[in-house]
Amino acid sequence: MSSDLIIIGTAVLVAANCASIGAFLVLRQMAMMSDAISHAVLLGIVIAVFVVGGRETVPVIVGGVLSGILTVSLVELLYRTGRLKKDSSIGIVFPFLFAIGVILVTQAGNVHVDAQHVLYGSIEFAPFDTLYVDEINIGSKSLWVLGILAVANISFISILYKELKISTFDASFAVSVGLMPVLIHYLLMIMVATTAVVAFESVGAIMVIAFFIVPAAGSYLLTDRLSRMIPLSVTLGIVSAVAGYLFALSADVSIAGSMATMAGIVFGLIWVFAPHRGLVSRWRRNSKQRFEVDVGIMLTHLNNKIEPHHQLTSSSISDALGWTIEYSRKVCEFSLDEKLVKKDESGRLLLTESGRKKAEHYTSG
Amino acid sequence: MKKSLLISSIAIVAIIAGISSTVLVQSNSSNTDEMSISDVGNSVTDSEKIMITTTTNVITVLVEKIGGDHVSVTGLMGPGVDPHLYRPSASDVKKLQNADIVFYNGLDLEGKMGDVFVKIGREGTAVWAVSENIPHESLLNLETSANFDPHIWWDAELWMEAAKVVEMGLSEYDPKNSKTYEANLEEYMTRLADLNTYSLEKMKSIPDEQRVLVTAHDAFQYFGNAYGLEEMAIQGWSTDSEAGIREIQNLSDEIAERKIKAVFVETSISPATIDALKAAVQDKGHDVVIGGELFSDAIGEKGTSEGTYIGAFTHNVDTIARALK
Numbered sequence: 001m002s003s004d005l006i007i008i009g010t011a012v013l014v015a016a017n018c019a020s021i022g023a024f025l026v027l028r029q030m031a032m033m034s035d036a037i038s039h040a041v042l043l044g045i046v047i048a049v050f051v052v053g054g055r056e057t058v059p060v061i062v063g064g065v066l067s068g069i070l071t072v073s074l075v076e077l078l079y080r081t082g083r084l085k086k087d088s089s090i091g092i093v094f095p096f097l098f099a100i101g102v103i104l105v106t107q108a109g110n111v112h113v114d115a116q117h118v119l120y121g122s123i124e125f126a127p128f129d130t131l132y133v134d135e136i137n138i139g140s141k142s143l144w145v146l147g148i149l150a151v152a153n154i155s156f157i158s159i160l161y162k163e164l165k166i167s168t169f170d171a172s173f174a175v176s177v178g179l180m181p182v183l184i185h186y187l188l189m190i191m192v193a194t195t196a197v198v199a200f201e202s203v204g205a206i207m208v209i210a211f212f213i214v215p216a217a218g219s220y221l222l223t224d225r226l227s228r229m230i231p232l233s234v235t236l237g238i239v240s241a242v243a244g245y246l247f248a249l250s251a252d253v254s255i256a257g258s259m260a261t262m263a264g265i266v267f268g269l270i271w272v273f274a275p276h277r278g279l280v281s282r283w284r285r286n287s288k289q290r291f292e293v294d295v296g297i298m299l300t301h302l303n304n305k306i307e308p309h310h311q312l313t314s315s316s317i318s319d320a321l322g323w324t325i326e327y328s329r330k331v332c333e334f335s336l337d338e339k340l341v342k343k344d345e346s347g348r349l350l351l352t353e354s355g356r357k358k359a360e361h362y363t364s365g
Numbered sequence: 366m367k368k369s370l371l372i373s374s375i376a377i378v379a380i381i382a383g384i385s386s387t388v389l390v391q392s393n394s395s396n397t398d399e400m401s402i403s404d405v406g407n408s409v410t411d412s413e414k415i416m417i418t419t420t421t422n423v424i425t426v427l428v429e430k431i432g433g434d435h436v437s438v439t440g441l442m443g444p445g446v447d448p449h450l451y452r453p454s455a456s457d458v459k460k461l462q463n464a465d466i467v468f469y470n471g472l473d474l475e476g477k478m479g480d481v482f483v484k485i486g487r488e489g490t491a492v493w494a495v496s497e498n499i500p501h502e503s504l505l506n507l508e509t510s511a512n513f514d515p516h517i518w519w520d521a522e523l524w525m526e527a528a529k530v531v532e533m534g535l536s537e538y539d540p541k542n543s544k545t546y547e548a549n550l551e552e553y554m555t556r557l558a559d560l561n562t563y564s565l566e567k568m569k570s571i572p573d574e575q576r577v578l579v580t581a582h583d584a585f586q587y588f589g590n591a592y593g594l595e596e597m598a599i600q601g602w603s604t605d606s607e608a609g610i611r612e613i614q615n616l617s618d619e620i621a622e623r624k625i626k627a628v629f630v631e632t633s634i635s636p637a638t639i640d641a642l643k644a645a646v647q648d649k650g651h652d653v654v655i656g657g658e659l660f661s662d663a664i665g666e667k668g669t670s671e672g673t674y675i676g677a678f679t680h681n682v683d684t685i686a687r688a689l690k
Contacts, residue, residue, distance in 0.1 A: 003458055013377070125458075127458060
């Protein structure tokens, strides 16, 4: 029981940290940043291990955070030159830093330093990774660390909410009202780097990378308002975490892997079923638009053939316009209901006054 | 936004405090609770077997040998699993939680997991690193590093020390059966000694200039050291770092020059690197063969003859001797 609670609690805190701040990454089109940091940390880890001579957690985290900050700063410097897009800047910086790390590892011979071995933790072990203060067990380390981080992140977002919002959506306006978007951007990126590395240490890489981006991207399909997007993103993260945990228990597989997979599935459901931007509603809207165009085509057709000897019925329309009889009947019925056409005694279709206006509007427009 | 900040901060602190305190209360009372639960369960099914969790399957079979009928051992890593690439699954949480004793290798083989074991030990579970009684002068350093090589099980004499640690751990937990554990240990020690003699003789049958063991990652330093083989590996200790081109070139030069007959692949590592090495040597006009598959980080499937430590060890020794003779 207790271990379930700690694992779920840890996952909820990961969601609170990553999904909230990840909303800004999605809006600023920097979604690959967390993935980039997960690679670039190698450099900082290697240096930390060389300096300290062991893989103690605190120096490794400090090294990781510093190389994360180096990554985001270099990306920003490259991007500010105006010659590269953000994704290219990210794609140039992190392999460079990662590669320096690889060279340092091989240079040192057989030292076994890699992010998996030294930095990345496992959410599965969160219940056993206890924290001691004066030899007294005060509970799960990941809960405390991620909890403090969550307070920091939420304070950061709340205190600088206006600044973050304006500089995210309209950087030049932010400059004109004196908000220093560059400074805000660096602060945000430092929070991203710190959050990513600290969370890597608690739960491993894949879950963090997924929770930074996937819930935020899903909630962006559901709302346009930042004030709703952030809490919604966290909620989606929590839902994915709980569903993922239940799946991992029933299938006996990796917990972090299932949670990340569930985040993807939750996103997929939103992508299909979201009220305005989902696949289904988009398809509906498209077919509705096509139907309206077809009504216009039929009205124009009637308008062109007003000579009295023409027998215009739904079947002659289907011949003339190449529609199925069924579809022609549907278009006619809709037009009759909308009083755009009327039927005379012999069953012929005639345009009404509003139908004629509409048809002329189509032909002239 | 200020208000929501306050509310969410309070909520987070409350959640942590709540979870921590319930967990602490449970862990304080859990000793007695779990005792009674496991007593009830065991009296029906397992007649008070000691629940033991291990990491690699080399350790799993060792504990089964010493513990015999009194233990029920579950390993976290199965056959063919590189300890570096091991990822825990949901049931591993329970395996660790329900363990009476945990045996792991130590010497950093398990990486960050080792820290977890130490903490489980502080919370009252008996936790033993099977490498802990090996004197430091018997351990080999990794090249250019202060860290020790963890692959101690490929030296049968060092593995005897590990067997003693397992006996110690079992007897301390379950003193009333300590006679059985001692007897099992004694019997196993003679078999390990036989294995050691057999291996020494088998390796002596290889011509001097052919006593070179070429593999993809140096899991066999102890083996080479104990049984008189020079050990050459492409990759270095960590299975994560990729082989450098220069390394492969240097090594293939040496193999071609010394006309070494065979190189070896490992069961838990992709053979791609060794294939590349073989191709490089053949380019230099020396026909090197792949001498066979060696067990390195894990031993074979349960039920096969390589599913025991002695079986896997003998397989390695025979494979090497056959290929290099």
